[in-house]
Amino acid sequence: MSPMNFPTLRQRRLGAELRKLRERAGLSSTAAAAQLGFQQARMSMIEAGRYAVGADKVRAMASSYACADDALVDALADMTGGRTKGWWDGYREHLPAGFADLAELEHHACGLRVCLVIHIPGLLQTLDHARAVISEAAPPLRPYEVEHRLSHRLKRQVVLHGDRPVPYTAIIHEAALRMEFGGPGTMQGQLKHLLTMSEMDNVTIRVIPFAGGGTFPGTGQSFDYVLGPVPQLDTVQLDAAPGCQFAYADTELAKYRAVADRMEGTALDPVRSRDFIHGLLRTM
Structure with missing residues (x-):
């Protein structure tokens, strides 16, 4: 999947929240990418909202970051996927x-x-x-x-x-x-x-x-x-x-x-x- 040049606010917000979870876990972008099997460049694009991720991947990232807030994880999972046309x-x-x-x-x-x-x-x-x-x-x-x-x-x-x-x-x-x-x-x-x-x-x-x-x-x-x-x-x-x-x-x-x-x-x-x-x- 190609990176998106102009992500929407909703896509940028998902990336920002995933970055918050990573930072609260005390992980660098490089360390988190290695832990999840990503290239570091892809991790950066995900957190910038420029690369779409699925619900399963979001849940895997939250688990890797030891996030125990199930309601937040569910809400983030609902924000996944490509751009929803409206x-x-x-x-x-x-x-x-x-x-x-x-x-x-x-x-x-x-x-x-x-x-x-x-x-x-x-x-x-x-x-x-x-x-x-x-x-x-x-x-x-x-x-x-x-x-x-x-x-x-x-x-x-x-x-x-x-x-x-x-x-x-x-x-x-x-x-x-x-x-x-x-x-x-x-x-x-x-x-x-x-x-x-x-x-x-x-x-x-x-x-x-x-x-x-x-x-x-x-x-x-x-x-x-x-x-x-x-x-x-x-x-x-x-x-x-x-x-x-x-x-x-x-x-x-x-x-x-x-x-x-x-x-x-x-x-x-x-x-x-x-x-x-x-x-x-x-x-x-």
Whole structure:
């Protein structure tokens, strides 16, 4: 099997987790390769996500590294094989790689927890609102680029519906609810859509009001916290000017998990959040 020149985030993550297991076992890459009967170059490509491995090989590596966490090993085994084609692959040549990686990450997520200050979550945006937000990108996007990003964003929303809807919690600051992208009419439609989505069994919306009385948790940075099958495989997605950025070091996961907990503790409960959104609609 030939090495992959452009591994996906999921493939890179599997390699990174296998490297963590090796390092925790106190083995060098060379020693581990010899112990497993690999060439050292292949070991390096596996840990870089550039060489696909099967579930049996992952289990053999975990055993060689004396990993006793069966749940983690099972989850890693489920991540094996070649690249799984999804609808997002059609966007890899049109959008920055992070966009397709985010869609794949959401597709495999066991839960999603998003914290936003200025924007409505992408998975909860209406067509008109999403178009208005994407059109404000800097530098300005060409019309066809806007359409690519718009269709990608709307297709991502499938994870909230269908046979396996993902549990989804959105913690949204009042500032985002008052940003009138596209004008008052578009924002009214967006707020009504939030109320409709909040009625879904798998969707929870909680609002942080300006009049919360207390300090704002964290630095105000928006992020998505994506739950994996085990906590070690959680991922944080951060919005940045160049595009999506992903973090999954243990310290980073702990930090953003704590920030999300504090933001949720500051937010109104789901019922009061619905009442709050209803109140905003009455003033528009």
